[in-house]
Amino acid sequence: MATLKEQENGKILVAICKTKDNKTVERPYVTHSESAEFAEGFIEGEECKLYTRRFKNKGKSYSFEEQAIYNIFTFGGVADSLDKLLNLACTYKTEYKIPNMFKTINTEFERLERIYKKTKKSAEEEKKRAARLPIEDFKEKVFLDEDLKSVKEEYLNSLKVPSFNTKNFIYRTIKYQKAGKIKERELIHIKKNAISKEKLEFYYDQINKMLYRLFDLEPNMFGVGKGVPEAVTEIANSKLAVKLDLKNFFNSVKKEQIFKGFKECCKVNLKDNVIKQIIRVGTPLGRPYQGQKTSAILCYIALLPLIKELNAEDSNKKAVYIDDIFIKQEGTFEEAVESLKKYKAKFKEKGFVLNEKKCKVLHGNKVFFLGVNLQTNKLGYNAYIQKLKPKMWRFYDFYYLAKTQEMRNKKRKFLEKPLYIKTKIKEAQEIVGKVNYIKQIDEQQFQSIINHKKYGMIYKKALEVLSYVNPRVRNF
Numbered sequence: 001m002a003t004l005k006e007q008e009n010g011k012i013l014v015a016i017c018k019t020k021d022n023k024t025v026e027r028p029y030v031t032h033s034e035s036a037e038f039a040e041g042f043i044e045g046e047e048c049k050l051y052t053r054r055f056k057n058k059g060k061s062y063s064f065e066e067q068a069i070y071n072i073f074t075f076g077g078v079a080d081s082l083d084k085l086l087n088l089a090c091t092y093k094t095e096y097k098i099p100n101m102f103k104t105i106n107t108e109f110e111r112l113e114r115i116y117k118k119t120k121k122s123a124e125e126e127k128k129r130a131a132r133l134p135i136e137d138f139k140e141k142v143f144l145d146e147d148l149k150s151v152k153e154e155y156l157n158s159l160k161v162p163s164f165n166t167k168n169f170i171y172r173t174i175k176y177q178k179a180g181k182i183k184e185r186e187l188i189h190i191k192k193n194a195i196s197k198e199k200l201e202f203y204y205d206q207i208n209k210m211l212y213r214l215f216d217l218e219p220n221m222f223g224v225g226k227g228v229p230e231a232v233t234e235i236a237n238s239k240l241a242v243k244l245d246l247k248n249f250f251n252s253v254k255k256e257q258i259f260k261g262f263k264e265c266c267k268v269n270l271k272d273n274v275i276k277q278i279i280r281v282g283t284p285l286g287r288p289y290q291g292q293k294t295s296a297i298l299c300y301i302a303l304l305p306l307i308k309e310l311n312a313e314d315s316n317k318k319a320v321y322i323d324d325i326f327i328k329q330e331g332t333f334e335e336a337v338e339s340l341k342k343y344k345a346k347f348k349e350k351g352f353v354l355n356e357k358k359c360k361v362l363h364g365n366k367v368f369f370l371g372v373n374l375q376t377n378k379l380g381y382n383a384y385i386q387k388l389k390p391k392m393w394r395f396y397d398f399y400y401l402a403k404t405q406e407m408r409n410k411k412r413k414f415l416e417k418p419l420y421i422k423t424k425i426k427e428a429q430e431i432v433g434k435v436n437y438i439k440q441i442d443e444q445q446f447q448s449i450i451n452h453k454k455y456g457m458i459y460k461k462a463l464e465v466l467s468y469v470n471p472r473v474r475n476f
Contacts, residue, residue, distance in 0.1 A: 069213050076268035082277035085270075086203070089210040101203040102277055104196065108166045109284045112188075115164050116171070116285055123159045130156055168194040169284065186251055188284050189291030204293045207281065211297045214266050218307050223322045224296050228370050228440050234319045235328050238367050238374045242327040242340045244347065245358035249323035250288050250295050252353045255279050257302035258288075264305045296322070306350050310343075319369065326369045329361075336361045372441055385445070388434050392458045395427040428462040435459050 071088040079085040082102045090098060130138065130152070138152050163172035171188050190200050217224065222231035235241070246252070262275045279298070282288055288295035299322075307320055310327075317328040327343065329336040340361055347354055367374045371384050439446035450456045 068209075072210065072213060072268055076270055079274060080271065082207075082274055082281070085274055086206045086210060089213065090206060098203065098206065099199060101196075101199060102281060104168075105200075105203075105281050108169055109280070111166050112164075112169060112171060112284055113286075115166075116161060119164065120161045123161060127156055127159050130159075165191060168196050168200060171285070186289060187291040188289040201293075204281070207278065208293055208297060211278075211294065211301070214268055214270075215297075215301060215304065216265075216267065217300060217304065218311060218320070220311070220318045221300060221304075221307060221320045223320075224300055228321070228372070228437070231319045231321045231326075232369060232372045232374070232441070235317050235326050235369060236374055238317075238326075238328045238369075239363065239365070240329040240331075240333065240336055241362045241367055241369075241374075242329055242336060242343055243358070243360055243362055243369070244325040244327075244343060245355040246323035246325070246347075247353045247355035250290050250299055253288055253299045253302045254351060255283050255286060257351055258283070258298050261301035261304050265301070265308070303352075306346065306352070310346070321370060324370065333361065333363055336363070384434075385438070385449075388431070389455070391427065391434075392431055392455060395424065395431055395462060396458045424465060428465040431459065431462040432466060 068089045072085070075088050076085065079088060083098055083100050086098050133152075135149065135152065138155075160173070163170070165171065168191055169188060170191050171186075173184050173186050175182055175184055190197055190204075194200065220234055222228075222234075258279050259275060262270065262278075266275075282292060282294040282298045284292075288298050303320070307318075310318065316330070319326045325343075327339070329339060340359065344354060344359060362368070365375050435446065435449055438449065450459055
């Protein structure tokens with residue numbers, strides 16, 4: 001018969017029971033009931049079953065999050081696969097094993113990589129072939145256009161790896177405008193109509209939860225679980241600072257850097273093969289991508305050893321927000337310039353790619369971080385709000401300005417086009433997102449916008465548009 005006892009911290013129950021070979025062992029105890037009888041045969045071998053209902057004992061409540069943490073620490077070194085480890089960390093209502101999703105994901109990622117390499121190779125070969133063609137031959141064989149040189153250049157630049165997909169995942173590039181420039185962003189995410197979409201989302205959600213339990217990020221690392229106000233507060237009133245920017249952060253982090261973060265900073269000594277499995281499901285084509293739930297925390301894990309080292313080296317206040325690093329400086333401008341060189345060398349030494357144009361020394365009364373003036377703790381009006389106003393007016397176009405139904409009917413055919421609708425939804429999302437960002441920083445500025453006769457009305461109209469849009473079609 002098994003008996004129950006409380007662990008020293010008084011929060012986790014453990015069952016003292018006997019294994020098949022008659023050895024007395026301690027195992028985590030989670031049950032639907034509070035009776036000691038359930039503990040008998042609760043666990044066999046080296047695995048534990050989780051029953052995810054909150055239970056009480058002697059007037060105390062025991063959370064499943066605490067139980068999951070205990071399981072990870074107790075069995076993390078024993079688990080020989082990612083799926084087993086996730087079963088230990090599972091906190092959802094389920095008596096079932098998480099299906100072996102790693103095998104499925106691994107197979108699909110291998111296929112993605114084959115397609116990617118093949119298409120990339122084809123594009124490179126076509127580039128070489130086209131580059132060798134004389135202008136006249138290029139005109140005849142490729143395009144019929146008057147401006148031969150520009151056409152040739154445009155054609156060569158267009159030869160990139162196209163979007164492609166597997167059964168459950170899709171790889172694509174999207175173009176967007178930022179600071180007046182057209183940029184590209186590479187994405188990998190679960191397909192909306194994926195056969196295993198629900199299971200995959202559950203699987204990645206469990207990995208995310210587990211990673212948060214396995215790592216203690218530095219207090220000055222924000223953006224994963226903590227927001228802009230906390231980051232700004234950390235380095236408020238800075239008059240001299242070094243600012244670093246990691247170029248294409250998600251796509252530039254390497255698997256080796258993440259593995260090093262696991263080995264140096266993980267609270268549990270996980271087996272190498274389990275670490276590699278975790279990294280594998282979060283790094284298709286060899287690196288994290290935007291669109292994946294685990295990308296942010298994996299990138300932070302890669303960055304964690306370096307941030308720990310920098311925090312230990314000096315007492316300068318620092319704030320890390322995804323790919324932006326802000327380091328408060330004391331002393332002269334010249335000393336800050338030398339510090340900038342030192343920090344840049346550190347990051348490059350650890351294999352991180354810096355955006356040289358955005359790495360600079362900030363000084364004077366206009367020291368900004370995340371768009372916030374650290375002297376006034378307010379958003380830079382000209383840099384943020386003034387750019388927001390034209391976006392709001394573009395959203396509030398002739399369709400909403402039309403006063404009568406008859407005037408709207410004249411444009412009905414145009415307005416019913418899917419592209420127009422998608423554009424309106426995107427604009428509404430952007431407006432609501434930016435105004436809510438202002439709310440985080442400065443409640444007074446937020447109130448002045450929503451109480452404004454025109455801008456307040458546009459903001460409400462944007463909220464109205466999003467209210468009747470199916471959440472599944474909000475992101476394009």
